[in-house]
Amino acid sequence: MPVNNNNEWIPNIVIGQDYDRHYENASIHFDVLGRMADFFGRDMPVHRHARFLQIHFIDGGESHFYIDDQVYHCFGPSCFLTPASVPHSFMTEPGMTGYVLTIHESLVWHLLHDSQHTHLEVERLQPVGIEQRKLDEHGQVLWQRLSHTLAALQDEWTGDAPDKRFALETLVRLLLLQLLRLRPAASESSIVNSEELRLFRRFSELIEREYRNRWSLTHYCSTIGVCESRLNHICQRVANCPPKRLIHDRMLQESKRLLLYSSHTINDIGFQLGFTDPSYFSRFFRKQTGQTPRDFREQHSAQPDLA
Secondary structure (H helix, E strand, O other): OOOOOOOOOOOEOOHHHHHOHHHOOOOEEEEEHHHHHHHHOOEEEEEEOOOEEEEEEEOOOEEEEEEOOEEEEEEOOEEEEEOOOOOEEEEEOOOOOEEEEEEEHHHHHHHOOOOOOHHHHHHHOOOEEEEHHHOOHHHHHHHHHHHHHHHHHHHHHHOOOOOHHHHHHHHHHHHHHHHHHHHHHOOOOOOOOOHHHHHHHHHHHHHHHHHHHOOOHHHHHHHHOOOHHHHHHHHHHHHOOOHHHHHHHHHHHHHHHHHHHOOOOHHHHHHHOOOOOHHHHHHHHHHHHOOOHHHHHHHHOOOOOOO
């Protein structure tokens, strides 16, 4: 299995680096299960995807999924949702077909921002294992809708229609909502995460809520109830990067989104992100990307891509 061998606590696989470099900076990646199984193997040992949520759709056969401390043995069409950074492993039968959707957690938060479940999203986006054969009549209807959305997502991913990125994000949003609706019918299980994963998720939740307020790292630590060295240790083990990097990455992600998808001026974008000095925002963006915000907007405004 071509995974980094740097003695990490649990190997972290970055799809855009370890598997498909065409999508190194993408927020969405979609592929058929068979192609990824040929690359990684059908018997996938424990690993994680730091800051990426992953959804597996299995067309049939027998599958064994281990997500965190939960074990799912499923038969027939099944669906599994693994939250970002959660350790998991799985085994599928030879020839089994399906799809794998990988989504950056910041995009998930963005897509679910207006959902009525926003205040529960951390609890709601727990590991999910669903077998179609166990669904009731209403669940079967929801499953068919999920299947149709998946088919539309596959068509959009393999096509080259205008506004492809917009269409993909719209379909991913619909897919996530459909999974949330199916969630009560999923396998009943109690999730007991390790303390480090719990604290990391708490930190990630606070980043999403407060990054525009430009909290200091000290403020985050005080709110979580840990010292800076402890939080740094947790982030290095779970996400393989320091906490300040996670804060900056979230701010950079939103900066790029506003530059690409809004008509706000660069100064206004900086103010929205908590920068009182426009030149400070430009210096921050250039330090992170090697480009000024203006150059980034001009370069990418006419380039449709999938990130």
